[in-house]
Amino acid sequence: MTVVREAWRADDVGSPSLLTAAIRRTLTYLERERHPNGTWRGRLSSSALATSMALLCLRRGTTATERNLERAAAWLAATQRADGSWGDAETDEGTVNSTALAVAALVDHDRYRFAQHIDRGKRWLASMGGFATINDPQKASLSGPGRTMWAEVGLVPWESIRRLPLEIVLLPEQVRRTVSTTFPAFLSLSILHDRHLRYSLPRRIVRRLVRRWAIQWLRRAQSSDGGFEEAAFLTALVGLCLRETAGHDVASRCERFVLASQREDGSWPIDRDLESFDSALTIVARSACGDRFESPPDKALQRWFYESQFQEECFATGAPPGGWAWARPGGWPDLDDTTAALRALLLLGTPPEDPAVERSIEFLRAMQNRDGSWATFVKNSSVPFDLPCPYVTGHTLTAFAEAGFTVDDPAVSRAVRFLHRVQHRDGSFDAVWFRNATSGTASVVEALTRLGLQDTEMMSGALQWLLSAQDVSGGWGDGLRSSPTAEETSWALIALLSVNRRTPSIDAACERGVSWLLETQRPDGTWSCTPLGFYFSTLRYSDSFFAVALSLQALGMFRAMRGEADDGNTARIST
Numbered sequence: 001m002t003v004v005r006e007a008w009r010a011d012d013v014g015s016p017s018l019l020t021a022a023i024r025r026t027l028t029y030l031e032r033e034r035h036p037n038g039t040w041r042g043r044l045s046s047s048a049l050a051t052s053m054a055l056l057c058l059r060r061g062t063t064a065t066e067r068n069l070e071r072a073a074a075w076l077a078a079t080q081r082a083d084g085s086w087g088d089a090e091t092d093e094g095t096v097n098s099t100a101l102a103v104a105a106l107v108d109h110d111r112y113r114f115a116q117h118i119d120r121g122k123r124w125l126a127s128m129g130g131f132a133t134i135n136d137p138q139k140a141s142l143s144g145p146g147r148t149m150w151a152e153v154g155l156v157p158w159e160s161i162r163r164l165p166l167e168i169v170l171l172p173e174q175v176r177r178t179v180s181t182t183f184p185a186f187l188s189l190s191i192l193h194d195r196h197l198r199y200s201l202p203r204r205i206v207r208r209l210v211r212r213w214a215i216q217w218l219r220r221a222q223s224s225d226g227g228f229e230e231a232a233f234l235t236a237l238v239g240l241c242l243r244e245t246a247g248h249d250v251a252s253r254c255e256r257f258v259l260a261s262q263r264e265d266g267s268w269p270i271d272r273d274l275e276s277f278d279s280a281l282t283i284v285a286r287s288a289c290g291d292r293f294e295s296p297p298d299k300a301l302q303r304w305f306y307e308s309q310f311q312e313e314c315f316a317t318g319a320p321p322g323g324w325a326w327a328r329p330g331g332w333p334d335l336d337d338t339t340a341a342l343r344a345l346l347l348l349g350t351p352p353e354d355p356a357v358e359r360s361i362e363f364l365r366a367m368q369n370r371d372g373s374w375a376t377f378v379k380n381s382s383v384p385f386d387l388p389c390p391y392v393t394g395h396t397l398t399a400f401a402e403a404g405f406t407v408d409d410p411a412v413s414r415a416v417r418f419l420h421r422v423q424h425r426d427g428s429f430d431a432v433w434f435r436n437a438t439s440g441t442a443s444v445v446e447a448l449t450r451l452g453l454q455d456t457e458m459m460s461g462a463l464q465w466l467l468s469a470q471d472v473s474g475g476w477g478d479g480l481r482s483s484p485t486a487e488e489t490s491w492a493l494i495a496l497l498s499v500n501r502r503t504p505s506i507d508a509a510c511e512r513g514v515s516w517l518l519e520t521q522r523p524d525g526t527w528s529c530t531p532l533g534f535y536f537s538t539l540r541y542s543d544s545f546f547a548v549a550l551s552l553q554a555l556g557m558f559r560a561m562r563g564e565a566d567d568g569n570t571a572r573i574s575t
Contacts, residue, residue: 019559022518023289025525026552030282038301039279042545045089045531046267048098049142049539050233051076052086052105054258054268056149057236059108060243061255068259071266073109076102077117079267084120088270088540089531097539099125100134100146108153131155135162141384142539144189145237151196152240158196166190166207169214181332181377181386183316184221184228187214188241195244215247221316223330226253230330231535232261232268270541274326276308280340281549287347288556302348305341306356317378322363335374335392336433338363339399352404361403364396365411372414373422376433384432385534390422391431394443401450412451419444420458427461428469428479435532437479438488441465442495449498463499466492467509474512475520478532486520486527489513490550497557514558517551527551 033040055072058064080086085094086102103121106114125131129139134150137143147161164186191211218238222228227235239254262268279301283293310321310333317332324341325331342360350357369380373388374396381387393415400412407413423429423444424437431440441462448459469492470476475484476492493513496506520527527547531540 017564018518019514019555019562020564022521022525023552023555023559025521025523026548026555027286027289027525029525029548030286030552034297036300037304038297038299039275039304040282040545040549041273041275042278042529042543042548044269044271044273045091045529045542046075046079046263046265047088047233047270047539047541048076048079048086048102049088050231050236050268050270051266052098052101053145053149053233053236053240054262055105056101056108056152057240057255057258060240061252063255063259068262068266069109072262072268073106073114073266075266076106077114080117080120084122084124086121087531089542091542092531092540094124095540096125096128096133096140097142097146100140101142101149104146104149104153104155107155131160135160137162144185148189148192152192161193163193164190166194166210166214169210169217181229181234182383184218185234185237187218188238190214191245191247192241212246215242215245215250218242218247219250222250222253225329226255226257227261227272227330228254229332230272230327231270232258232272233270233539236268270535270539272327272330274543274545275328276305276324276326276331276337277340278543278545278549279304280337280344281545281553283344283347284340285549285553285556288553288560290556290560293348298348302345302350305345305348309341309356309359319377320363320366322359322361323367324360332377333363334376335364335367336376336395339392339395342399343402346402357403361400364399368411368414371421372416372418374415387432388418388422389432389440390419390429391434391440391443393419394429394440394445394447397447398443398450401447407451407453416448416451416453419447423458423461427463427465429462433534435478435482435534438466438469438476439491439532441469441479442491445495446498449495449500454499454501463496463506466495467505470509470512474516476513484516485530485532486517486547486551487530487532489516490547490554493517493554494550494557497554497561510558510561514555517555521551 051072055069058069079090081094083094086098087093088095088098099121103118106118111118133139134143134146140146144164150156151158151161168186191214194207194211228238235254236258239251242251261272308324308328310323312321314333319333323333323338325333326337338360345357367379368374369388371388373393375381375386375389376392377386397412397415405412407416428437429440429444430436445462448454453459469479471484473484475489477484477488493510496510499506529542529544529547531542533541533543535541
């Protein structure tokens, strides 16, 4: 507590407080990391899944050099865990998904040189149930790629794997779209599976027509840079599956995208970057520190958001115009990036009646689920990672509130009723795209505060859960016994600091949380990041800017609550 008390005041010679000094360090870091177009891009963790699939894809192509392949294989070998497994992110615990694909990639690359790594990986997988687990979608969330690659490299016969039906393309468009971001992978794997099946002549003719349609869909969904959803893992999977088909042109573009996104150490991240989300989070954080956004880089960022907004319906998902993706050109519009971009535009000085703001509000209204919630990519989906999400719903409600809407708005009132229905008995809320439950609960608390619903039973329960979930160190983890992280501590602090009616327990929790952030800040103004985000069926990742921007926002809000100021902030970040 001593560190925080000292941070509330300047010392006798007038030097800035510890709190303001910490904020200045982070603002200086942000100034240094800004790109010429005004944006920020954090570093996504390298991924064994993406690296394995990229290696498998490039070995079948014609563009990669031996150095590209060797660096990828060496990175996989070096990042195997002591127990023989591989994790999704660089520091993550082992998973069946990552280990199955890493073993397949090393077998395909050089099964003799990497025999020890392969054997250790197989032994770990055997302890998890072996190929029966890989082949079971109920046990391996990325079973499709895992079992297919094991057949592709000869670890199991094709006849032993579960096949995906290519006939899914014959379903009505609205049904197909509920498969959401997995549809390119589903189509591609189905095409590869289809090549290994035998049918009667009439069925072969029908399936040839269906396969042609599927390739046409993938060709149209492929972005101008050759990628699918800006993801190396997904793009490499599509490229591998289509290499020996009439979609070889799609495969060649996939290969070029994958090759261009390899890191110097030989690895790949799961996605290119989260430029839109990282930039929006940074704007919100700077606003909490009192910045006024009058510099040329800020105006450039405002233009970038204008230009990045979707002006047409998204072909792949049917989402209407008005949304934003996490990155362009290959990202798909989604709710969390759209709400973040909308908040950033408003803070950058865009008036509520601006066409870009109005289009984004129309997008949000059109994407609301039947139950009043919001998911991420498509409406009313039953896919696990695109289910109704309290975390996304909370962020969407916060954006509505900042755009001037109240609980009298029909969309807002429906969403509040949804949140009331799905709150857990302990007061917490879920998050589909981040690990439970701090992120989901914090998102809802912030939204309820913005909407003036602080005196509700729902708010009381959520606040009590956040207070009870605080670690003895002062930080927050996921609320389920995990160690504290900068991201989750900041989410909790942002929620608690947004509450207008202060109580001694809330203030004490904020003091301890800020103390934890001050003690864990690194000398360059950043914080360690944690793999707590999810992509594609529970695939974990970290983004360095989540920790930086969220922590800065929490510190800025705390300083504002204490009545401190630093007039030098704006000048420092805006020059």
